[in-house]
Amino acid sequence: MNVSSQAAITWDDVEVGYELPILDRKITAALVVGGAISATHDYAEVHHDYHAARKAGADNVFMNILTTNGLIGKYLTDWSGPTGEIKSIVLRLAVPNYPGDTMTFCGSVIQKYQVDEQNLVEVEFTGRNSLGNHAAGKAVIALPRR
């Protein structure tokens, strides 16, 4: 695998109000079930068993929060490049991600600051599907200087 040529965003490139590129992700059954069992080792039935999900009041199996968190992390470093270091992610879930939907990520820089010689930006993000906001939250990323 050679993806080392990924563009690196520097702290100097970014101002408050800067918008991250939009990213669409198809929510397949493989992503929901594989996200739960393979990627995050979460065997809660609502993420892989249709009838269990229905009994729990959902329409179908739905994505677990650890997968959502992982997809947000990927979204952030896809943008920043590997020299961007995620310091924190805080997310809140609203509507579920069901198979067959698409989630659209967007984000913008809401703060730019320096602490302990680290050059930080705070990004506000949302992951939206056809039902509304699946996830919304904030993340802090350390970026290199130009």
Added chain:
Amino acid sequence: MPLTEEKLKQFVGIDSELIEGPDTVCKEMIRHWCEVMEDTNPLYQDEEYAQKSQFGGIIAPPMQVQVYTMSPLWPKADREPNSMELLVEELASQGYTSIVATEQGQEYFAPMKLGDRISYTISVDKISPEKQTVRGPGYFVTFLYKFYNQREELVCKQTFTILAYNAISKE
């Protein structure tokens, strides 16, 4: 049936013992994670790149920390239940048998390197009064996790909120 505030308070603020995760930070689990996420960050899988980076080698995605500590499906962990498990059991015994996560907050410290062993402590931070939700009546419960590596360095502090509810079934 709603639980009394007094009953619920018994579960709050008790740190669990340090619980060691079943899996070591490894290339295979990183690959399974990246495969599903479609994450191409070279720090996670490109040894040549990672060696030249500030980390000096492959690191696991920081978001993956909890995965190394997830309870196995089988066999069940052989230890005393912690306050989170006791609370979930108590809520279930009163009919709040369904659980969905609603919030997760992670703050990252030491990076996870290949061969690291991740352990954690957990406590119940707060419990809401009974709320009426679209899925049925339930309680929002927030847990605090602290994840450490085998060098006793803090890897991640996490808040994790669930809704434990009495579901309105769609079956």
